[in-house]
Amino acid sequence: MRVADRIAALAAELVGTQQGAYLRLALELVHGRDERAVALATEIVGWADRLEPQWLEASGVPDGIKAAHVLTEGPLCTID
16 A cells, blocks of 8 residues: 555545644645645644744745644644
8 A cells, every 4th residue: 555545544534633634734745735735734834823834924935834834833823
C-alpha cells in the first residue's frame, strides 16, 4: 500500500476531526495539489486559534509552503 493510500484511509476514518483535517491537508500536499492544500489550510486556520493567518498571506511564498507550514505548526498547537 502506498503512503498516500494510507493517509487517505486514515483521513477517512477521522473525518470531521482535527486529526482528519490535518491528514486531508497532508494528502493534498503529497499529491502536489497545492491550491487545494492552501484552501484546506485556510479552513484549518479558521478554527485553530493558535495559528497565525498571516502566513497564508505571505507574498512570494508558494502555496505548498504555506500549507506545509500549517501542517507542521497546527498539530503542535494541539499539544497542551
